[in-house]
Structures are given as C-alpha cells and as structure tokens.
Amino acid sequence: MSPQYGREGTELSTYIQAYITPFLLTLYLLRDSDRMLSKRRPNRLFRLMLACVALVMVVDALAWTLDGRAELHLLLWPLNGLYILLSTLCAPLWLLYTLASFTPDDKPLPKLALYSVAVSMGLLFVLMVVNPWAKAVFIIDEAGVYHRGMLMFIQQAISVGFLIAASGLSLAKLRQETQRDQRRQCAAMAGFVVLPVLAETAQLCVYGLTLLWPAVVASSLMVYANMQHGQISTDELTGLNNRGRLERYMADRFGSDKTPWVFILMDIDDFKQINDRYGHPSGDAALRDMANLLKEAFHGDDAFLARYGGDEFAVILSCETDESVRARLAALEAACAATDGQHPWLMRLSAGYARCGDSVLTPAQLISLADQRMYQAKQKKKLNGGGR
Amino acid sequence: MLVNLISIGLFPVVILLILYINNRKSGTVSTDDWLFNAILLALAYFTFMSFASWVPDGHTFAGARTLLWTLNLLYFVPLCLLPGLWMMYVRSKLGGAALMANPRRMLACLAPLLVLLLMTLSTPWTKLVFYIDGGNRYQRGILYWLPYIVFTGYMVYTMLFAMARARSSAAKTDKNRAYLLACFAPLTVLGMLLQAAFYGLWLGWPLCSLSAVIIAVGIQNRRITTDALTGLNNRRELERYIVNRLKQGDSAKPWGLFFLDVDHFKHINDRFGHLTGDDALKLTAEVLRAAFGDGGGFLSRCGGDEFAVAVDCADEDEAERFVRRLRREAKRADDGTLYSYDLSVGYALARKGMDAESLIGMADMAMYADKKRVKRAETN
Numbered sequence: 140m141s142p143q144y145g146r147e148g149t150e151l152s153t154y155i156q157a158y159i160t161p162f163l164l165t166l167y168l169l170r171d172s173d174r175m176l177s178k179r180r181p182n183r184l185f186r187l188m189l190a191c192v193a194l195v196m197v198v199d200a201l202a203w204t205l206d207g208r209a210e211l212h213l214l215l216w217p218l219n220g221l222y223i224l225l226s227t228l229c230a231p232l233w234l235l236y237t238l239a240s241f242t243p244d245d246k247p248l249p250k251l252a253l254y255s256v257a258v259s260m261g262l263l264f265v266l267m268v269v270n271p272w273a274k275a276v277f278i279i280d281e282a283g284v285y286h287r288g289m290l291m292f293i294q295q296a297i298s299v300g301f302l303i304a305a306s307g308l309s310l311a312k313l314r315q316e317t318q319r320d321q322r323r324q325c326a327a328m329a330g331f332v333v334l335p336v337l338a339e340t341a342q343l344c345v346y347g348l349t350l351l352w353p354a355v356v357a358s359s360l361m362v363y364a365n366m367q368h369g370q371i372s373t374d375e376l377t378g379l380n381n382r383g384r385l386e387r388y389m390a391d392r393f394g395s396d397k398t399p400w401v402f403i404l405m406d407i408d409d410f411k412q413i414n415d416r417y418g419h420p421s422g423d424a425a426l427r428d429m430a431n432l433l434k435e436a437f438h439g440d441d442a443f444l445a446r447y448g449g450d451e452f453a454v455i456l457s458c459e460t461d462e463s464v465r466a467r468l469a470a471l472e473a474a475c476a477a478t479d480g481q482h483p484w485l486m487r488l489s490a491g492y493a494r495c496g497d498s499v500l501t502p503a504q505l506i507s508l509a510d511q512r513m514y515q516a517k518q519k520k521k522l523n524g525g526g527r
Numbered sequence: 528m529l530v531n532l533i534s535i536g537l538f539p540v541v542i543l544l545i546l547y548i549n550n551r552k553s554g555t556v557s558t559d560d561w562l563f564n565a566i567l568l569a570l571a572y573f574t575f576m577s578f579a580s581w582v583p584d585g586h587t588f589a590g591a592r593t594l595l596w597t598l599n600l601l602y603f604v605p606l607c608l609l610p611g612l613w614m615m616y617v618r619s620k621l622g623g624a625a626l627m628a629n630p631r632r633m634l635a636c637l638a639p640l641l642v643l644l645l646m647t648l649s650t651p652w653t654k655l656v657f658y659i660d661g662g663n664r665y666q667r668g669i670l671y672w673l674p675y676i677v678f679t680g681y682m683v684y685t686m687l688f689a690m691a692r693a694r695s696s697a698a699k700t701d702k703n704r705a706y707l708l709a710c711f712a713p714l715t716v717l718g719m720l721l722q723a724a725f726y727g728l729w730l731g732w733p734l735c736s737l738s739a740v741i742i743a744v745g746i747q748n749r750r751i752t753t754d755a756l757t758g759l760n761n762r763r764e765l766e767r768y769i770v771n772r773l774k775q776g777d778s779a780k781p782w783g784l785f786f787l788d789v790d791h792f793k794h795i796n797d798r799f800g801h802l803t804g805d806d807a808l809k810l811t812a813e814v815l816r817a818a819f820g821d822g823g824g825f826l827s828r829c830g831g832d833e834f835a836v837a838v839d840c841a842d843e844d845e846a847e848r849f850v851r852r853l854r855r856e857a858k859r860a861d862d863g864t865l866y867s868y869d870l871s872v873g874y875a876l877a878r879k880g881m882d883a884e885s886l887i888g889m890a891d892m893a894m895y896a897d898k899k900r901v902k903r904a905e906t907n
Contacts, residue, residue, distance in 0.1 A: 152728075156535045160734065334541070347534075348530050350533070350534060350537065367751060375763065382756075383750070
C-alpha cells in the first residue's frame with residue numbers, strides 16, 4: 140500500500156477533495172458501528188481497522204502538505220515513518236478481523252497468525268527507527284522532499300501478503316458454507332481485496348492518481364453493508380434466516396422461479412410445556428437444537444431454512460416429489476427421536492407443506508395452506524394419543 | 528486534469544453502486560425500496576456525468592465539440608428528475624403521498640422542475656444555462672445558477688417537510704426516521720453552494736452521495752432495530768435501551784417497565800390462522816401507540832406475542848394510570864367479531880442499583896400474575 144505516487148503528482152486541492160468524502164464516510168462508519176455492532180471480538184477488530192484507515196488519511200494528508208518544507212526536515216522523517224507503519228497495519232488488522240469472524244469468540248485466534256503479525260510489524264518498526272540513518276525504505280532529501288527507497292517493496296509485500304491471506308481464508312470458508320447468506324458474507328470478505336488492488340495497480344500505472352485509501356474505504360463500506368444485511372436477515376438465537384428475510388425471499392422466488400418448489404412449515408410439539416416446566420433457557424436450547432437438526436437434515440440441498448417465529452420453522456426445497464418430501468420429513472423425525480435422553484423433554488415436531496403451483500397465487504396463501512396442514516397433522520397426533 | 532477527475536469522482540460513484548447492488552441482493556419488497564434504489568442509481572449517473580462532461584473540456588480533437596455538448600446535455604437535461612424522485616420518496620415514506628392524488632397541487636409542486644427542464648432543453652439555442660465557447664470550453668450561461676437554486680430549493684423544502692413530520696409524530700422510532708430523511712439536505716446543499724461559489728471545486732455530488740450513503744445505512748439500521756410486522760422496536764433494541772437507561776442512574780427521571788401480552792394468542796393463531804394472529808399483533812402496536820406514545824414511551828415487541836414499554840413514570844399511582852389507560856384502549860380496539868381481544872399487563876419501577884435482568888424479571892412476573900387472573904376468571 141503506497142500512495143507515494145499520489146503524493147508526488149497530485150495537487151493539494153485535488154488531494155483534499157479526493158480524501159474528504161472517504162474520510163467523512165469513515166468517521167460516520169466508526170460512529171454508526173459503535174452504536175449498532177455488539178462489542179464482540181470481530182466487531183472490535185473491524186472498528187480498529189476503520190480507525191486506522193481514518194488516521195492514515197490524516198497522516199497522509201499532513202505529510203503531503205508539509206512535503207518539500209526543508210525547515211521541517213526533522214518532523215518529516217517520523218511523520219512519513221508513522222504513515223508507513225499505520226498504512227501497513229491496516230492489512231494485518233483486516234486478516235485478524237477475518238480470522239475472528241470465523242473463530243468462536245471463546246477460542247483464541249490461531250497462534251501462527253498472531254506471531255506473523257507481530258514479527259512483520261516489529262520488523263517494519265525497526266526499519267522505520269533506523270531509516271533516517273539507513274535511508275533504505277524512504278528518503279527525505281535536502282529540500283525536504285520525499286522519495287521512495289530500495290526497501291519500499293518490503294512494506295508492500297507485507298500489506299499484500301496479509302490481504303491475500305485474508306481473502307484465501309474467506310474463499311476456503313465460502314466453499315464449506317451451505318447457507319446462502321453466510322456464503323454471501325464470505326464472498327464480500329474475500330472481495331475486500333479487489334478494489335484496493337485495482338486502485339494500487341492504477342496508481343502504479345498512471346502518475347498522479349489518488350485512489351488507494353478511498354478504495355479501502357469503499358471496500359469497508361461493502362463489508363459493513365453485508366454485516367448489516369446479516370443482522371437484518373438472521374435470527375440471533377438460532378442463526379437461521381428470520382421471518383423478514385423469509386418473506387423477501389419468497390416474494391422474490393414467487394415472481395421469478397417457475398420451477399416447482401415446496402414450502403414446509405413445522406413446529407415443536409408441546410414447546411409451551413418445555414418453556415413453562417423447565418424455564419426459558421431450556422426453551423431456547425430446544426430451539427437451537429431444532430435449528431441444528433434442520434441444518435443437518437437439509438445439508439447440501441440448497442434448502443432455505445428460516446425460523447418463522449416462536450417455535451415455528453420454515454424450509455423451502457426445490458423441485459421435490461411428494462414422496463421425497465415425506466421421506467425428508469421422516470428422516471428429520473428420526474433425527475429428532477435420536478436425541479431422546481439428551482434432555483428431560485422429548486423433541487418432536489409436526490409439519491405441513493404446500494407446493495408452489497397452480498392453485499396457490501400468493502406467498503401468503505402458500506404459507507396459510509402449509510399452516511392448515513401442519514395444524515391438521517397436530518390434531519391427528521392428538522387424536523391418536525401421540526400428544527403428551 | 529483527467530487524473531484529478533478520477534481521483535475525486537470515482538469514489539462517490541463506486542460507493543453508490545456498492546449500496547445499490549447490496550440493496551438489490553437483499554430483495555426489494557415495497558415501492559419505497561424501489562424508489563430509493565432508483566435514487567441511488569440516478570445519483571451515481573449524475574455524479575459520473577458531472578465528471579465525465581469535464582473530460583473533453585478544452586480539447587480540440589475531431590468531434591470534441593459535439594461530444595462536449597452531448598455530455599453536458601446528458602448531464603443537465605435529466606437533472607430535474609432527481610429532486611422530484613427524492614420528494615416523492617420522502618413523501619411516500621412519511622405518509623404525505625396524498626399530494627400525488629391532487630393533480631393541481633402536484634403540478635404546482637413540479638412546476639419549477641418543468642421550468643428547469645425547458646431551460647436546459649432550449650440551451651443549445653439560447654445558451655441560457657451553459658454554452659461551449661470557441662476554445663471548446665464549458666462556460667456558464669446567464670442562468671447557470673438555476674439548476675443549483677431549483678435543486679437546493681427542493682432539498683430544503685423536503686427537509687422542512689421531514690422535520691415537520693418528525694415534530695408531529697409521537698413515537699420515537701417514527702421521529703427518528705423522519706429526522707434521518709431530513710439529514711439528506713444539509714451536506715448536499717453545502718456542497719452545491721460551495722461548488723456554485725467556487726468555480727472548479729467538486730464537492731456537490733460527492734457530498735450528496737455521502738448523504739445518500741448515510742441514509743441508506745440508516746435505513747438498514749432501522750431494519751435491524753425495528754420489528755418488521757409492527758414497526759415497533761425489537762427485542763435487541765429493548766435490551767440495549769434498558770441497559771443504557773439503567774446506566775444513567777440517578778440523573779435520569781424515574782421510569783417504569785411494562786410487559787404485556789395478548790390474551791389467548793396461541794388460540795387465535797391456531798383457530799383463525801397466522802394472518803389473523805398477525806393482525807392481532809398489529810392491533811396491539813396501535814393500542815400501545817395510543818396509550819403510551821405521546822408520553823415519549825419506548826415501545827417494543829420483544830418476541831411472539833410479548834410487548835414491552837419503557838416510559839417516564841414517577842410512582843405506582845402514575846403506573847396504575849397507564850394501566851387503566853391501556854385497558855381503555857384495548858377495550859376500544861376489541862371489535863369482538865372473531866375473537867375477544869384483551870391484554871395482560873404487569874410493570875416494575877426502575878430503582879437505583881437495579882440491573883437489567885432483575886428489572887425485566889420483575890415486570891415479567893407481574894405480567895404473569897395478571898395472566899393468572901385472566902385464567903381464573905375463565906374457569907369461574
């Protein structure tokens with residue numbers, strides 16, 4: 140990451156105009172994320188990176204303004220050193236954020252990553268301290284003008300290395316994920332590197348462009364928008380899609396997808412009793428268990444799973460015959476029965492499904508049809524003495 | 528010159544496109560979403576064109592003059608769309624859509640935009656707004672200020688409309704939404720005025736884009752903090768509110784936490800279907816707005832058929848007054864056609880040194896006590 144080309148060929152007014160919007164946006168994202176994001180580890184790292192980007196833009200603009208002032212020679216060395224350290228730091232912070240989002244909060248981050256961040260930043264720090272004498276990374280000449288030195292590539296290698304490692308991690312995670320929205324989040328994180336690399340390449344090719352830090356801010360906005368999307372569309376307790384997301388998804392699919400698909404609605408039998416007899420924490424545990432059973436049962440089917448509300452769950456499956464839907468539900472019931480003995484309660488469910496076809500005109504009708512059939516299934520169980 | 532244009536102009540275009548794509552992927556449901564996406568796209572277009580129209584400026588290659596005229600017209604002529612779109616969006620969002628139904632008032636509202644359209648369309652002949660001089664340079668015409676004034680006028684008008692709506696709405700979430708939409712104007716107008724005053728400064732569109740991004744982020748935040756069905760705050764926001772307010776300690780006014788749920792909700796849901804159940808929840812939101820809204824109460828749906836309200840409340844007497852008011856409103860809402868509608872309610876007053884959990888627990892228990900009363904009444 141080195142906008143020195145920018146600094147060498149850009150007019151002051153352009154510089155300020157190019158930085159003012161990204162800088163204000165970074166400040167806004169910092170303020171907004173403070174209010175909206177929880178204090179979890181990945182969120183704290185993301186905010187730390189944003190703060191670092193904001194600081195880099197300030198230091199960069201300052202160093203640019205003072206460039207060529209021979210009388211400030213003594214100030215220019217540490218100022219440019221600080222710029223190089225901070226601008227490099229953004230990349231390892233991004234890697235740590237990526238790692239933290241894929242690691243449960245109670246587990247420590249991989250040692251290898253922490254060591255490599257410490258070693259490379261330490262190396263760069265030592266280089267910056269000796270640089271006024273060694274004049275290896277950058278040089279401030281007699282006139283107070285900044286030039287790049289022979290070892291500048293070290294700084295670039297560190298930044299690019301960390302960014303590429305982070306993207307690699309996100310891509311690896313993307314291949315494992317089956318849930319649509321999680322895949323989307325991974326793709327956005329893997330794509331973080333694209334704009335800065337394009338900007339850096341453009342700056343190397345065309346003299347006078349100032350694009351790198353605006354590109355970093357634009358990438359951060361993309362990631363933040365995806366974080367917001369995740370918060371909007373997932374149910375916090377179970378990690379499945381929430382009802383709002385389900386409704387938007389159904390509206391979209393109803394309009395566009397002409398191939399038949401099936402909407403299944405299910406609820407946990409006697410959930411109210413679990414809640415009342417064993418307390419709310421047990422009720423929550425039952426909901427999480429059910430979500431996990433669903434994820435396992437419909438793994439690899441490109442199924443859309445959602446918590447519909449309370450103890451109700453919804454599943455959308457593509458192009459299934461009645462037999463295969465029933466087989467799926469039977470397998471799910473068997474998986475529920477397999478958990479007997481793990482809890483003081485028995486996990487059972489009732490399900491009803493409806494097909495998106497000729498007789499159904501709106502998503503609401505589809506839901507209501509599945510709902511009726513689920514209710515019938517529940518009544519039948521009660522008549523047969525299946526209810527407890 | 529070109530590198531300066533790219534350095535300044537690319538960022539706003541890119542962030543607008545990022546948000547546009549993000550919104551499209553999240554799925555659009557309402558006309559409002561569609562309008563807002565159109566605004567993002569239009570802003571990206573005008574930002575891009577305002578910079579692109581400078582590229583051939585002052586060049587003399589073959590066709591440069593035609594290109595310059597074309598680009599500037601492509602920029603100026605559709606410009607009148609944007610303030611119109613924004614005004615429509617804000618009006619439809621804040622419940623002022625009735626204007627659209629009255630053709631005469633609608634025409635009066637759009638007249639300045641039509642004037643602007645005519646002026647820019649006639650510019651190749653009249654050179655009113657701009658012209659291209661002998662050296663292929665863009666020059667301001669005598670009416671160069673017209674687009675700025677019309678644009679600024681609509682922005683300020685829409686801002687004042689949003690602020691009036693903010694002042695008149697009772698519930699805090701509605702107020703905040705109106706204020707969010709009002710904040711589009713200040714940065715935009717500042718940028719436009721600076722750009723009009725200082726020739727060669729490009730701040731108008733970048734700051735306008737920034738405002739649009741702030742609003743887009745704010746709209747997503749609203750989706751995160753509010754319950755889609757009822758428009759009240761959701762559970763996550765309730766917990767944050769309680770923790771924050773307890774933290775304020777003695778300096779804050781005394782307040783109370785009310786817990787409510789809909790009687791026989793499970794029965795309503797099972798017997799009449801989910802859609803009727805949803806209606807009962809929406810009805811409850813209206814009852815809460817009527818009973819607590821004007822006191823600046825914090826209204827929330829915290830899951831299923833449970834609701835919670837935090838409201839300034841000096842003592843038990845005042846709390847009981849709220850309960851009575853609530854019962855009155857609930858009775859008024861019960862039309863008795865399908866099912867009999869009523870609420871169970873319990874409250875706890877926040878005291879010094881309380882933590883969020885114990886306050887919520889006390890209010891919850893009080894509500895359960897009330898629920899038992901309902902059940903007893905049934906069995907008798």
